Amino acid sequence: MxxxxxxxxxxxxxxxxxxxxxxxxxxxxxxxxxxxxxxxxxxxxxxxxxxxxxxxxxxxxxxxxxxxxxxxxxxKEPQFENLEEIAKYFRILLDEERKKYILLFAYNGTGKTRLSAEFKTLGQTLNEETGEKTADTLYYNAFTEDLFYWDNDLENDTDRFLKLNSGSRFFSGLKELEMESRIRPFLHRYADFDFTIDYDEYKINFYKNVTIDGTSQRIDNIKVSRGEENIFVWCFFLAIMQLVVDKEESYSWVKYIYIDDPISSLDDNNVIAVASHLANLMSDADIKVIISSHHTLFYNVLCNEIKNPERLFFQRVTSNGLYMLKDTSNTPFFYHVALLKELKKVADSGEIYSYHFNILRNVLEKTAAFHGYQHFSSCLRIDNDDDFVVHKRMVNIMSHGNYSVFEPTPLADDNKEYFRNILDNFLEDYKFNQRIFDKEQVQEDD
Known part of the structure; x- marks a missing residue:
């Protein structure tokens, strides 16, 4: 540095x-x-x-x-000459300031993935006597996805499977840890296909149970889509992250977790479930975590659901190639304003899903805390007792549950109406600048 x-x-x-x-x-x-x-x-x-x-x-x-x-x-001058300096800064921030979480927003092409690689490299050491390399960072980025690759059985086009890089420490103790049973609960939150792991050959076969003429049948050796493959890899990572949280001996070497853009291949409407699930898993973790993303909504949800993160905007100055970090804690583009824009957009379009109640509840909770109340219901309109009870119950019920990222189910018409009423009442009672809903705001890029 x-x-x-x-x-x-x-x-x-x-x-x-x-x-x-x-x-x-x-x-x-x-x-x-x-x-x-x-x-x-x-x-x-x-x-x-x-x-x-x-x-x-x-x-x-x-x-x-x-x-x-x-x-x-x-x-507004750049603070860093290269990515290694930022990686070193993050390590000091996490260790000496005892920060637990860093959330990093950056546009594509800034260098997020290379920064995660620099951070990982700083934690690697080589024992010259044994030749063994040690590390302290479990990371998820484009390189993690490359640990999985397809054998499509080009000759017969029948025995298709996903291969694992057996030499990676990412797969430590794969068989002993019974990873199938650990991955499956995560995967079934998001997808309707299933899998088996051949621990000796380091390969994964996918299958799906379908109903044909009223009879359930299993279709083996299916080739899942690219999006389904990515969500499977993500769930594989979550299972390993859970092992870290549970202090499993095979992953006792992990001091930091670095996650870069885990939802890059998912549709915008589906990032809420992934972000909420990740935030919930992190809240129980006695581990230091960095998450970087270019996705505004994903970043917003994490900022609202994770307690006391360091929130940073990562930029590269094109004129000289130097780098800047900016504290975004008080930047209106992020957090509640961006979330409200998303809620208003779906309310107007009618494309309202269950997980939008998660966002609505987050906004209500943040507003209640700002005004000194202990519960989100304090920000619900109470001029009609019956409506208040129903609206409170709706927010409670609809903001919990598991949602498929591939087949999100729209709300029923009556529940959509409840959603609109709660949101409209909130926007009338707590005045926001109407201009934020009238046009897109662009993040200032100094």
Missing amino acids: SINVPEKFLKEEYKKLTNKTLNTPDFQQYKSIVTDNYKRSDDRTEYHLKEGLTEQVSTKLDFIFKRISISSKEI
């Missing part, structure tokens, strides 16, 4: 830094580190960095000034 620590501050700059910026709750812990390592000049007009600082102190100061820059609304 290249060190970029200011050599000096003017008196006014230094006072603003120490008396204002470093007095905020987010940075107060760093104040003594800064004040201990700068000294006032003889003429009392400047403060200079002390000489002979250790590498450890210099690295800490560099991290502090990057943290301040990322959180500032005024500073």
Whole structure:
């Protein structure tokens, strides 16, 4: 990590830094580190960095000034020269600040997948005596999907199966852990096909049970679609992530989990179930997790369902190739506004699914918390007791359950009407700028 620590501050700059910026709750812990390592000049007009600082102190100061820059609304200069620097910054953020979750939003082409690879590489070590390579990061990205590849039986076109890369640590203890029984509950949340694993040959066969003329039949060796394959790989990863959460010995080496764009191949209408499920799994995990995505709705749901994440917008400056991170905690484009836009859009179109009640409940809960209430129902209109009871029950019932990502079921007409009434009442009672629903807003890209 290249060190970029200011050599000096003017008196006014230094006072603003120490008396204002470093007095905020987010940075107060760093104040003594800064004040201990700068000294006032003889003429009392400047403060200079002390000489002979250790590498450890210099690295800490560099991290502090990057943290301040990322959180500032005024500073817009790039903070990082390359992806390795960002990966190192994330490790300090997770370890020394004891952050548990980092959520990263970035447009395609910025370098999200390469950043996840850099983070993973930093945790790898090679034992020169044994030649054994150790790691500390379980990751999901495009490289993970490449661990699975098809043998389509081109000669006979009948025995089609998905091969596993047997040399990858991703598949540690595959047979002993009975992965079929661990993957299947995840898969059946999302899909209607099934599978078997040949643990000796490291291959997977897919099948589907269908009803023909009233009789149930099993169709073997099917070739699942690309989308179904991706959701299977995702469920395979979730099963392994559950093993990490459960502290299974085979995955005791995992210190971090890094997930990059797990829903890239799914339809926009289906990301809610995946994001909600992931957030629920993470909430029980005693593990540090980074998730990056280019998908606005997926990112929004995670931000609303995960407790106290570090929320960052990742950019690359095209003019010089340098990188920036920006704190998005107070950016209106994200979170409740984006979710409300999604709800209004589906309410107007009539394409309302059960999982849209999940989003509605999230917005109600966040609004209730903001106004100091303990329950989302405090934000439901209560001028009619009967309607209030029904609306509260509808939000409770419809915001729980498992939803197929391939065959989402629209709500019945009466439930759609309940949804519209709850949303319309909320938008009337809590005034938002109508312009956010009238046109698309574009994320500022400095």
